[in-house]
Amino acid sequence: MRRILLASAGLVLLAAGGLAAWRLNGVEPEPVVPLDERSFEQISEKEHEDWLRKLGYTD
């Protein structure tokens, strides 16, 4: 009985720890520099293409 309780408690703690780590992962996002404040080289091709498309500069 004692082993079962101990194992259950361990699993619950593991799950709670995992949940906490998962939820807290987004708390401190990397600071995002707006596209227009970056140099040309700091913008990925994908970011550039999405931006261009949004403003009607490509298909």
Next chain:
Amino acid sequence: MSTLPFSALVLLCVSLLLGTRFALGWMVPVAAARQAEVEAREPGGAMEVPPKPGGLAPPPGVGTGSGDAALTPATCDRMPADLRGTCWQALARQTAGADPEEALRVCERLPEGALREECHADVAETIAPRARARAAAVCASIPTTKWRGQCHFGMGLALAETDPEGAITFCDSAEAFRTFCRHDVVGEIAMVNLPAAQTICAREEGNTLTRKTCWHGIGKYLARRDMAEAAGACLVSPASWQALCFHGLGWGAAERNVDDALEGCATFGEYADNCRHGVANQLKRSDPAREQAICESLTQPDARAKCLAFVTQ
């Protein structure tokens, strides 16, 4: 005694679970608020850039400094505080043609930051056709990447009509706006000197995006004036970029009249879908229902899928 560790263990687990639950309850709203803050900083919010030149429109009563009643420093001083900055900007633009150095001094009346840098960029754009070296120096002196890039973008546009080759070189310094700059400068050049624009695009400079948007610019700008003229230019562009050129054509024509644009697109044979795709994209903000309907009408499966994917973005 032997039950004490069990009780302690159960108590510990319950405490940890409750603690975790309340800690998450406090942390998650914080995370959501921060995420919202990050998203708010992304371009695409209140002010879309580019195309900048023109920037934020002045509020009613301030005027643009060109063609409106002449502003004076006294006028700006009398303005309410929230309009004063825009007034100084307009005064700087008004002054730049006759006295660039005085215009720059007017800019200094603005608090340090984006407005002052935009003011310097405006002055540089205004004086670029007659005092290119001074204008370039003004742009180079702007501390932030954004406004330094905008300044060079503005110089490119200002020189497009008179010096195509000189104009396009300023796009190299337009930072985040480099591709936008080449697209728009080439478009402006095409309006007055199509062979010069085609020569620039034919050099195939830059990455794939830069090369393809070059032809897109020709189609878009010429279609703002005349669809047939734009179609003629698109059909002499390299085969691999003709579809892009017709997309630009559709966008440019739709800015004037959507019905006329669609009617014109229907005459472009194998490029009709590309043209309609451009019309649909141009409607994204103003008429999303019609945008979707046009996308659904495209006959080429790839074009239809791409067009519809953009509808939901």
